[in-house]
Amino acid sequence: MSRFLSLEAQRLAPYTPGEQPRDQQYIKLNTNESPFPPSPKVLDALSRAEAEKLCLYSDPACGALNAAIAGRYGLSEENVISGNGSDEILAFAFRAFCGEGRGAAFADITYGFYEAQAALFGLEARRVPLREDFSLNVEDYLDFPGTVVLANPNAPTGMTVPTAAIRRLLERDPGRVVIVDEAYVDFGGESCVPLVREYGNLLVTQTMSKSRSLAGGRIGFALGAPELIEDLNRVKYSFNPYNVNRLSLLAGAAAMEDEDYFRTCCRAVRDNRAWTAAELEARGFAVLPSSANFLFAKSDRLPGGELYRSLKERGILVRWFDKDRIRDFVRITIGSREQMEALMEQIDRLSAGT
Amino acid sequence: MSRFLSLEAQRLAPYTPGEQPRDQQYIKLNTNESPFPPSPKVLDALSRAEAEKLCLYSDPACGALNAAIAGRYGLSEENVISGNGSDEILAFAFRAFCGEGRGAAFADITYGFYEAQAALFGLEARRVPLREDFSLNVEDYLDFPGTVVLANPNAPTGMTVPTAAIRRLLERDPGRVVIVDEAYVDFGGESCVPLVREYGNLLVTQTMSKSRSLAGGRIGFALGAPELIEDLNRVKYSFNPYNVNRLSLLAGAAAMEDEDYFRTCCRAVRDNRAWTAAELEARGFAVLPSSANFLFAKSDRLPGGELYRSLKERGILVRWFDKDRIRDFVRITIGSREQMEALMEQIDRLSAGT
Numbered sequence: 001m002s003r004f005l006s007l008e009a010q011r012l013a014p015y016t017p018g019e020q021p022r023d024q025q026y027i028k029l030n031t032n033e034s035p036f037p038p039s040p041k042v043l044d045a046l047s048r049a050e051a052e053k054l055c056l057y058s059d060p061a062c063g064a065l066n067a068a069i070a071g072r073y074g075l076s077e078e079n080v081i082s083g084n085g086s087d088e089i090l091a092f093a094f095r096a097f098c099g100e101g102r103g104a105a106f107a108d109i110t111y112g113f114y115e116a117q118a119a120l121f122g123l124e125a126r127r128v129p130l131r132e133d134f135s136l137n138v139e140d141y142l143d144f145p146g147t148v149v150l151a152n153p154n155a156p157t158g159m160t161v162p163t164a165a166i167r168r169l170l171e172r173d174p175g176r177v178v179i180v181d182e183a184y185v186d187f188g189g190e191s192c193v194p195l196v197r198e199y200g201n202l203l204v205t206q207t208m209s210k211s212r213s214l215a216g217g218r219i220g221f222a223l224g225a226p227e228l229i230e231d232l233n234r235v236k237y238s239f240n241p242y243n244v245n246r247l248s249l250l251a252g253a254a255a256m257e258d259e260d261y262f263r264t265c266c267r268a269v270r271d272n273r274a275w276t277a278a279e280l281e282a283r284g285f286a287v288l289p290s291s292a293n294f295l296f297a298k299s300d301r302l303p304g305g306e307l308y309r310s311l312k313e314r315g316i317l318v319r320w321f322d323k324d325r326i327r328d329f330v331r332i333t334i335g336s337r338e339q340m341e342a343l344m345e346q347i348d349r350l351s352a353g354t
Numbered sequence: 355m356s357r358f359l360s361l362e363a364q365r366l367a368p369y370t371p372g373e374q375p376r377d378q379q380y381i382k383l384n385t386n387e388s389p390f391p392p393s394p395k396v397l398d399a400l401s402r403a404e405a406e407k408l409c410l411y412s413d414p415a416c417g418a419l420n421a422a423i424a425g426r427y428g429l430s431e432e433n434v435i436s437g438n439g440s441d442e443i444l445a446f447a448f449r450a451f452c453g454e455g456r457g458a459a460f461a462d463i464t465y466g467f468y469e470a471q472a473a474l475f476g477l478e479a480r481r482v483p484l485r486e487d488f489s490l491n492v493e494d495y496l497d498f499p500g501t502v503v504l505a506n507p508n509a510p511t512g513m514t515v516p517t518a519a520i521r522r523l524l525e526r527d528p529g530r531v532v533i534v535d536e537a538y539v540d541f542g543g544e545s546c547v548p549l550v551r552e553y554g555n556l557l558v559t560q561t562m563s564k565s566r567s568l569a570g571g572r573i574g575f576a577l578g579a580p581e582l583i584e585d586l587n588r589v590k591y592s593f594n595p596y597n598v599n600r601l602s603l604l605a606g607a608a609a610m611e612d613e614d615y616f617r618t619c620c621r622a623v624r625d626n627r628a629w630t631a632a633e634l635e636a637r638g639f640a641v642l643p644s645s646a647n648f649l650f651a652k653s654d655r656l657p658g659g660e661l662y663r664s665l666k667e668r669g670i671l672v673r674w675f676d677k678d679r680i681r682d683f684v685r686i687t688i689g690s691r692e693q694m695e696a697l698m699e700q701i702d703r704l705s706a707g708t
Contacts, residue, residue: 002581004531004555005588006453008475014591017414028410037406046601051400052391054605055567056382060371084438084572087594095474099360116592120449121362177358201358213409216600218438227356234359237368238470240441246570247400247601251408 008122015116018319027342029333030317032155032184032294034213036268036336038251039261042214045254046247058246060237065244068253069221073193078226081233082252084243086183086207086220091117092235093203093222094147097177098123103146107136109326111155111181130157134288134296138165142172151181153189156321156331158290160189170199177228179203184292186211186266187273193223200225210293211266212255219244219252269293273334279344283351298328301351314346362476369470372673381693384671386509386538386648388567389689390622392605393615396568399608400601412600414591419598422607423575427547432580435587436606438597440537440561440574445471446589447557447576448501451531452477457500461490463680465509465535484511488642488650492519496526505535507543510675510685512644514543524553531582533557538646540565540620541627541688547577554579564647565620566609573598573606623647627688633698634686637705652682655705668700 001010018031037043066080073079083089094117098104103124106114118125128140134157141148148169152161169178180192182204192204203224209215222232236243244252255262277287277295284300299307307330308320319331332343355364372385391397420434427433437443448471452458457478460468472479482494488511495502502523506515523532534546536558546558557578563569576586590597598606609616631641631649638654653661661684662674673685686697 001588002554002579002585003529004451004582005585006449006451006456008453009450009585009589012588012592014588015595016591017411017595020411020413020415022413022417031411033411034409036409038408042408043402043405046400046402046405048397048400051397054392054396054570055388055390057371057374057385057387057563057569058572059374059376061374063376084599085594085596087596091593095360096363097358097360099362102360120589120592175357200356209411215411215596216408218412218596218599225356228358231356231359231363234355234366234368235363235474237370238366238474239445240439241369241371242439242441242569242572245438245572245599245602248599
């Protein structure tokens with residue numbers, strides 16, 4: 001920290017991303033990436049001819065990408081904003097819809113980034129405890145006067161909130177924005193996108209990092225009423241007008257248009273998830289019911305931190321959060337079948353002490 | 355605007371980027387892009403094999419890119435932070451070094467984005483008038499108690515501030531950060547990068563959008579003392595840890611390593627600038643002395659707005675700012691020789707009324 005750091009920046013709560021080791025070849029099951037490469041259509045879109053055009057700015061309006069997204073979800077371009085990952089979109093939303101006297105509420109166990117972004121804008125953050133079983137009780141949010149942020153499915157649990165509950169929240173106070181972060185929805189959750197036309201106070205965020213195999217392309221988007229999108233653009237044009245680079249605009253549009261590949265990848269992840277959950281349970285793990293591309297699981301023998309470290313020594317990275325309530329768990333990304341089999345083999349060896 | 359927009363967001367002053375028309379083929383001399391494609395080494399770096407890895411997150415630390423930048427400037431990795439364009443880096447700097455009671459000062463005629471970003475964080479902004487001839491008087495900033503932001507060369511004038519003046523500013527108050535935005539420095543300005551090791555309160559920002567032909571890749575960076583860089587990372591990890599995508603990391607590193615290509619492109623721009631300035635002056639234009647890849651010029655016949663519109667009708671885009679003091683000018687990006695010749699032809703036709 002320098003002596004110049006502003007008081008506001010001293011109050012920040014920076015997020016710690018999962019390890020991205022550069023030194024060794026790990027089986028990476030720690031940051032919820034897809035085990036599959038992007039669609040061949042994405043690879044074709046990223047041609048040398050397009051790379052030659054990198055001397056020109058990207059379209060600040062992200063027109064072609066937004067059109068592809070809108071088309072996929074039966075919405076219009078005015079319902080869409082794209083960003084440099086959904087993290088950026090979430091930051092825009094915190095700035096647009098929260099401020100002094102209008103804070104944000106989110107679960108005590110959820111995506112750690114909400115906390116960081118609330119601090120970025122000096123917002124009052126209410127952390128609402130999940131139930132003992134990690135399910136979310138929508139009653140807890142009904143009378144909160146600020147913006148409500150729900151990850152659905154939630155991270156790192158993988159558990160979902162029923163659409164009916166979200167409807168209640170939206171209807172209880174139409175003067176309040178509800179942000180539903182659907183980063184993991186394509187792996188089995190029920191999406192709120194069909195509600196976008198119905199509720200002017202609903203903002204749904206999604207990402208291409210998981211189900212579209214584009215984590216390294218940094219492409220996220222939000223869907224909402226045109227007025228909400230306009231507000232987000234107001235923030236974007238105050239922060240970084242050309243926020244999505246040319247190649248990511250192309251990659252995102254191509255990924256959005258390859259529905260077959262998308263479905264095939266999501267199905268494979270769901271199948272591997274079911275297999276992995278059964279295998280873990282057979283080995284005495286408690287596994288939360290997941291609709292995401294990861295499992296949150298607790299060994300009946302090893303504490304989370306120890307399991308994490310032992311697996312890392314054996315070349316497998318999973319994510320462990322050294323945090324109250326979830327210290328016993330590890331979060332395991334669903335990779336390819338081969339990767340999950342390698343995980344089981346190492347867990348068996350660990351148990352056998354070999 | 356929705357009814358949910360926070361008071362803070364209502365106070366924003368969004369930036370209007372230059373036109374990026376999608377409908378027609380223009381000669382684009384309006385957003386200071388390079389007329390040259392990126393280095394062939396950049397094109398080689400963006401291989402299909404790398405695109406296949408887009409399913410994996412980018413390195414949040416931007417290690418390889420920062421190393422390439424540090425190597426080029428004789429600094430170490432701790433002196434560097436990379437961002438999604440230098441706009442993002444500037445936003446991080448405003449958050450890190452400004453706050454309540456510590457505002458920002460910048461020229462009345464300068465890059466419009468400082469204004470937008472100061473508003474984003476609710477900062478007090480002092481706009482310091484340039485002299486009548488658009489030169490910057492460093493005396494005006496000596497006793498300003500907050501952060502000073504100077505574009506050097508300045509935009510849209512192209513004019514420079516001597517390094518000696520910046521030294522005075524740095525030394526006058528070591529308790530204050532001076533940000534020198536060197537987006538255009540490679541076209542003939544004197545860089546402050548050699549001062550980075552000398553002054554703990556200097557932050558230099560640069561971009562690959564202009565001299566490295568990568569506007570569409572969105573790659574900017576800042577150089578400064580390790581403590582300043584640490585502060586900027588604190589903001590970055592509160593906003594968007596994976597802020598630079600995989601392909602831009604590769605493109606940026608490759609561009610930074612192709613010194614020959616870089617020099618060739620910069621020399622061509624300087625030559626075309628000299629040619630264009632002379633041609634404009636021969637046609638009665640007043641042209642400010644530019645060290646950037648654009649000229650700020652005023653016709654002795656046509657007001658800026660009319661010139662801008664007439665050229666646009668003739669297929670040439672230049673930038674016009676409908677703003678006090680500079681309404682008579684247009685900003686003309688230096689393109690290829692052919693583009694500049696086409697510009698002169700249209701100016702001649704305009705004068706001839708044909």
